[in-house]
Amino acid sequence: MKKHRKYLMIYIIVVIIIVILILIFSKTNDSTKVLNYNEIEKDNILQNKVEITNELNNEVNNEINNNVVNNNINNALSENITKENKKYNDANMQEEIEENLQNEGNVETKKWGNNVAFIGDSRTQGFLMYTGQKDVVDYTYIGLMVDTAITKEFVKTSNGDKVTILEDMKNKDIDTVYIMLGVNELGWAYSNVFINKYEELIDKIKEIKPNSKIYLQSIIPVTKEKSERDDIYNNVRIKEYNSLIKKLADKKGIKYLDISGALADKEGNLPKSASTDGIHINKEYCKKWLKYIQENS
Numbered sequence: 666m667k668k669h670r671k672y673l674m675i676y677i678i679v680v681i682i683i684v685i686l687i688l689i690f691s692k693t694n695d696s697t698k699v700l701n702y703n704e705i706e707k708d709n710i711l712q713n714k715v716e717i718t719n720e721l722n723n724e725v726n727n728e729i730n731n732n733v734v735n736n737n738i739n740n741a742l743s744e745n746i747t748k749e750n751k752k753y754n755d756a757n758m759q760e761e762i763e764e765n766l767q768n769e770g771n772v773e774t775k776k777w778g779n780n781v782a783f784i785g786d787s788r789t790q791g792f793l794m795y796t797g798q799k800d801v802v803d804y805t806y807i808g809l810m811v812d813t814a815i816t817k818e819f820v821k822t823s824n825g826d827k828v829t830i831l832e833d834m835k836n837k838d839i840d841t842v843y844i845m846l847g848v849n850e851l852g853w854a855y856s857n858v859f860i861n862k863y864e865e866l867i868d869k870i871k872e873i874k875p876n877s878k879i880y881l882q883s884i885i886p887v888t889k890e891k892s893e894r895d896d897i898y899n900n901v902r903i904k905e906y907n908s909l910i911k912k913l914a915d916k917k918g919i920k921y922l923d924i925s926g927a928l929a930d931k932e933g934n935l936p937k938s939a940s941t942d943g944i945h946i947n948k949e950y951c952k953k954w955l956k957y958i959q960e961n962s
Contacts, residue, residue: 777798777800777801778800778801779800779801779802779837779838779839780838780839780840780841781801781802781839781840781841781842781843782801782802782803782804782834782837782839782841782842782843783798783801783802783803783804783805783842783843783844784804784805784809784814784830784842784843784844784845784846785804785805785809785843785844785845785846786805786806786807786808786809786810786845786846786848786849787805787807787808787945788845788848788885788944788945788946789805789845790803790805790806790807791945791946791951792946792951792954792955793805795946795947795948795951795952796951796952796954796955802837802839804820804830804833804834806819808849809846809849810846810849810850810862811846811847811850811859811862811863811865811866812862814830814846814866815829815830815831815862815865815866815869816829817829818832820832820833831869831870831873834870834873834874835873839874839877840874840876840877840878841877841878841880841962842870842874842877842878842879842880843880843882843922843958843962844866844867844879844880844881844882845882845883845884845885845924846863846866847859847863847884847903847906847907847910848884848885848898848903848944850906851897851898851902851903851906852897856905856906856909859906859909860909860910860912860913863910863913864913864916864917867879867881867913867917867919878919878920878962879917879919879920880919880920880921880922880958880962881910881911881913881914881919881920881921881922882921882922882924882958883907883910883911883921883922883923883924883925883926884903884906884907884910884925885924885925885928885929885935885946885954886900886903886904886925886928886929886933886934886935887899887900887903887934887935887940887943887944888934888935888936888937888939888940888943888944889932889934889937890937890943891935891942891943891944892934892943898944900933900934903925904933907923907925911923920962922957922958922961922962924954924957924958927953927954927957928946928950928953928954928957935950936950
């Protein structure tokens with residue numbers, strides 16, 4: 666009986682060991698499956714990331730290609746538009762030049778040569794430039810005044826020396842002199858000093874060229890905006906000086922040219938459209954100035 670129990674116990678122990686082994690084996694397989702499953706999932710995720718990255722790269726490349734194509738198209742269009750605009754502008758410019766030449770050709774103008782001299786400041790410089798007076802004797806200088814017109818050595822001679830207007834005039838066959846001075850002298854304390862110096866200049870020209878015709882031009886007004894904000898360069902002061910210049914012309918028996926009346930508006934101001942700085946005259950109004958001189962001298 667005891668022997669039988671001993672065998673039974675051994676049998677039970679063996680069965681228990683087998684069961685334990687089976688359970689251990691089952692867990693090992695499950696773990697392996699889980700690991701395999703995780704590896705598979707990891708591979709799938711990596712593959713998906715790679716696919717997504719490739720798709721994004723493709724989209725970016727497509728976008729870049731599209732942008733390049735669009736930029737090339739836009740550049741080509743812009744280039745064509747620029748060329749067309751240039752052609753249009755060149756054509757308009759040429760048309761304007763031809764129209765101006767035609768209009769100028771319809772106006773009978775006096776032919777001025779080196780027998781005609783102009784004495785003046787930067788305003789007269791602009792006048793000679795804009796109206797193309799290349800053959801006249803140019804006695805203009807920026808900031809020139811009635812006193813420096815007598816004393817300043819700025820006229821270049823053929824040998825390169827610089828002399829005064831009067832010294833140079835002695836050696837030239839000048840029979841007509843146009844003078845416009847006064848705007849730079851508006852700040853002088855005494856207007857009688859201005860007019861006395863002006864008279865001295867005229868007398869010295871007559872001594873050198875007694876048979877010459879001298880024309881005194883009025884000072885051109887400034888714009889309303891310039892006049893209202895400036896205590897010196899204003900139209901009240903300019904009118905005062907022009908009155909003195911006209912009296913001087915009458916006294917000396919020479920002609921006074923009222924350029925100011927030819928260019929000013931109804932209120933006596935230089936139109937705003939005639940100047941960018943309120944003082945110096947643009948090309949359009951220089952032509953009006955020229956026309957007035959030619960019709961009245």
